[in-house]
Amino acid sequence: MSEQKHEILPGVGCSVTGCKYNTVDRRCSAETIHVRNEKAETKGETYCSTFCPRGCC
Numbered sequence: 018m019s020e021q022k023h024e025i026l027p028g029v030g031c032s033v034t035g036c037k038y039n040t041v042d043r044r045c046s047a048e049t050i051h052v053r054n055e056k057a058e059t060k061g062e063t064y065c066s067t068f069c070p071r072g073c074c
């Protein structure tokens with residue numbers, strides 16, 4: 018299965034190097050991202066639901 022790469026999302030920096038969308042310069046190459054947790058009140062309670070581990074999906 019080929020892994021399709023998209024343009025880098027302008028302005029989205031990300032240090033999650035284990036995500037297949039993370040680039041060598043620590044940016045996001047997903048077409049769009051979704052940040053989840055409707056009940057978040059702190060930074061640490063938010064998370065990117067677009068995250069996909071390298072080699073798993």
Ligand code: SF4
Binds near residue numbers: 029039068
């Ligand atoms: S999909 Fe989410 S976790 Fe993955 S590189 Fe983009 S912003 Fe980071």
